[in-house]
Amino acid sequence: MTAAFYALAGVALVVLGLYGLSVQAHLLRKLLAVNILGSGVFLVLVSLGGQPGAAPDPVPHAMVITGIVVAVSATALGLVLMLKVAAASGRPTLDDAPKEDRCPKE
Amino acid sequence: MPDLYHALTLFLLLNLGAGLWRVVQGPTAADRMLAAQLFGTTAVAILLVLAQAGGVAALRDVALVFALLAAVAAVAFVRRAWPQPEDEHDRP
Amino acid sequence: MTGPDYLSALLLLAGALFFLAGTLGLLRFPDVYTRLHALTKADNVGLGLIVLGLALQSGSWLVAGKLVLIWLLVLLAGASVAHLIARGARQRGIPEWRR
Amino acid sequence: MNLLQTGFDGLLALGLIWLAWRALACPDLFRGIVLFIAFGLLMALAWVRLEAPDVALAEAAIGAGLTGALLLAALARLNRTAAAQTLPREAWRSGPALLLVLAGAGLGLAVLSLIPEPAGLQAxxxxxxxxxxxxxxxxxxxxxxxxxxxxxxxxxxxxxxxxxxxxxxxxxxxxxxxxxxxxxxxxxxxxxxxxxxxxxxxxxxxxxxxxxxxxxxxxxxxxxxxxxxxxxxxxxxxxxxxxxxxxxxxxxxxxxxxxxxxxxxxxxxxxxxxxxxxxxxxxxxxxxxxxxxxxxxxxxxxxxx
Structure with a gap:
């Protein structure tokens, strides 16, 4: 029961993250979306690894810990890249985003 | 006693949910950060109660880490992200 | 339930009450400074009462000590952050609420 | 498993979804980051409920502490480069949304069918x-x-x-x-x-x-x-x-x-x-x-x- 709640929440987070990643133009938003997507995947992994009454499976736990650490370093690198893009082009979006999504240049 | 613990965690979680309204509503950035600070404390309380309820001593370590790092986000806000004159992103 | 159980249940409920008061204050008070005041009630007293109630139940001095340590750390962080935010709000000229 | 615990789990799961949605959808980036910090806090509680205290520790240290600070610091420097921080409200795209909801429904069914999983690697x-x-x-x-x-x-x-x-x-x-x-x-x-x-x-x-x-x-x-x-x-x-x-x-x-x-x-x-x-x-x-x-x-x- 517990596992089902969190596994479904994880699926919802994956969907939300994918939607945000594909629709939002702002790079910081995209990074948030990737993080949320990752959290959803982690939730599904861990909630499927346990059985009611039994000791939980440590392998997904270890993988998720690794994943969390990699996610934060990837996020940090992404933030630096975003700042570079914003400094170079004057807006925190990628150039191939549709025109109407671009931030007005100040 | 276990029922009291579980009722308490549920109550604290509801409290936290109510606090979200302040994050959404603002009006100033400081108000949103205050609410986040309260969430941290509430999470510490929930973890401590869960540790006692389930007999899982490790959850006290999680609460300890929360308590240790409670200030990090708020300090980042005060030192970096708080715009000098309160400006447009403080409007609701 | 024995005597200490009732006492710690009472303390836990009182702590929950302070958390409720803190949240209500955060939602209802009119400006940053008054909300700060409400927040510290939950931080300091609410968590303190809950820690006290749990420490009575823990049955070991080590665990009780750890609980108190966690409370002290939250106190330290809460007090510093409250000061920093209040000072920042003053510097930025966020007006105080007047009736 | 009693009613109170089920209520806690349900509320927590819904809270996670709501926070993720608001963090991605609200027009103001700063508010989105604060909501994301709250999301990290709730994730740590979810790990606790899933009997994964090791993961909860990592999430408490990283999700609730480090990531929030990094995002806030990056947002501050973004302001300094004079980039606009409040975007025009993102358009709601029904096409991708519909596609993803369908995919999500399929994924949900697949995950549910996996729940009584035979055995992991714990043995x-x-x-x-x-x-x-x-x-x-x-x-x-x-x-x-x-x-x-x-x-x-x-x-x-x-x-x-x-x-x-x-x-x-x-x-x-x-x-x-x-x-x-x-x-x-x-x-x-x-x-x-x-x-x-x-x-x-x-x-x-x-x-x-x-x-x-x-x-x-x-x-x-x-x-x-x-x-x-x-x-x-x-x-x-x-x-x-x-x-x-x-x-x-x-x-x-x-x-x-x-x-x-x-x-x-x-x-x-x-x-x-x-x-x-x-x-x-x-x-x-x-x-x-x-x-x-x-x-x-x-x-x-x-x-x-």
Missing amino acids: QVAAELGRSGVSNPVTAVLLNFRGYDTLLELLVLLLALLAAWSLDADPPRREAPAGAVLDMLLRLLLPVLVLAAAYLLWAGAHAPGGAFQAGAVLGAAGVLALLAGWRLQPHLTGTPLRLAVTIGPGGFLLVAWAFAAGRPAAAGISAGTRRRSDPADRDPGHPVHRRHPGSAVPGLAARRR
């Missing part, structure tokens, strides 16, 4: 746990059974740090002095943070905790010091710092290389399939059984930023 891990030298199964998996993965993860951290260094010509900027209160907070808190990191590393052998969580706490300590305006002495930031950040992965690589060179047959084979007669398996002082020395590297990686 295998439990069988080999005695030979791993630690009694916490998650630590055993991370540092013994999947030690090479963990080595590669250290390299990932190092690569991220190097890339950030090469890209980030951070112009020296003037900072307001930290003030007496923040200075005092750091003086009190930093020693406790270092002590707590050592405690988590030590506890990882027999209880939830371990190198990653300890490294994350150290990293958060470094971020806190940076935020207060504390900097390394100039004579420490050049070659010494570079040497310091490579010691961890370097030492790990050296151990792995020595191990592989000494016993070619066992190299690259995970502990689960290793021959039972292996003499090194019973030797608790064997390099593979030791905790790797690079636990501080995540901390260093974050410290420079």
Whole structure:
């Protein structure tokens, strides 16, 4: 029961993250979306690894810990890249985003 | 006693949910950060109660880490992200 | 339930009450400074009462000590952050609420 | 499993979804980041309810502490580059949304059908746990059974740090002095943070905790010091710092290389399939059984930023 709640929440987070990643133009938003997507995947992994009454499976736990650490370093690198893009082009979006999504240049 | 613990965690979680309204509503950035600070404390309380309820001593370590790092986000806000004159992103 | 159980249940409920008061204050008070005041009630007293109630139940001095340590750390962080935010709000000229 | 716990789980799951949606959808980025910090807090509670205290520790240190600080600092510098921070409201795209809802429904059904999963790897891990030298199964998996993965993860951290260094010509900027209160907070808190990191590393052998969580706490300590305006002495930031950040992965690589060179047959084979007669398996002082020395590297990686 517990596992089902969190596994479904994880699926919802994956969907939300994918939607945000594909629709939002702002790079910081995209990074948030990737993080949320990752959290959803982690939730599904861990909630499927346990059985009611039994000791939980440590392998997904270890993988998720690794994943969390990699996610934060990837996020940090992404933030630096975003700042570079914003400094170079004057807006925190990628150039191939549709025109109407671009931030007005100040 | 276990029922009291579980009722308490549920109550604290509801409290936290109510606090979200302040994050959404603002009006100033400081108000949103205050609410986040309260969430941290509430999470510490929930973890401590869960540790006692389930007999899982490790959850006290999680609460300890929360308590240790409670200030990090708020300090980042005060030192970096708080715009000098309160400006447009403080409007609701 | 024995005597200490009732006492710690009472303390836990009182702590929950302070958390409720803190949240209500955060939602209802009119400006940053008054909300700060409400927040510290939950931080300091609410968590303190809950820690006290749990420490009575823990049955070991080590665990009780750890609980108190966690409370002290939250106190330290809460007090510093409250000061920093209040000072920042003053510097930025966020007006105080007047009736 | 009683009603109160079910209520807690349901509320927490709904709260996670709502927070993720609002963090992505609200027009103001700062509000989105604060909601994301709250999301990290609730994720830690979810790990607790899923009986994964090790993961909860990592999430508490990283999701609720480090990531929020990094995002807020990046947002502040974004403002400084005069980039617009409030976007025109994102258009609602029904096409992708519909597609993703369909995919999500299929994914949900698939996940639900997997829930009464026959068996994971817990039996295998439990069988080999005695030979791993630690009694916490998650630590055993991370540092013994999947030690090479963990080595590669250290390299990932190092690569991220190097890339950030090469890209980030951070112009020296003037900072307001930290003030007496923040200075005092750091003086009190930093020693406790270092002590707590050592405690988590030590506890990882027999209880939830371990190198990653300890490294994350150290990293958060470094971020806190940076935020207060504390900097390394100039004579420490050049070659010494570079040497310091490579010691961890370097030492790990050296151990792995020595191990592989000494016993070619066992190299690259995970502990689960290793021959039972292996003499090194019973030797608790064997390099593979030791905790790797690079636990501080995540901390260093974050410290420079």
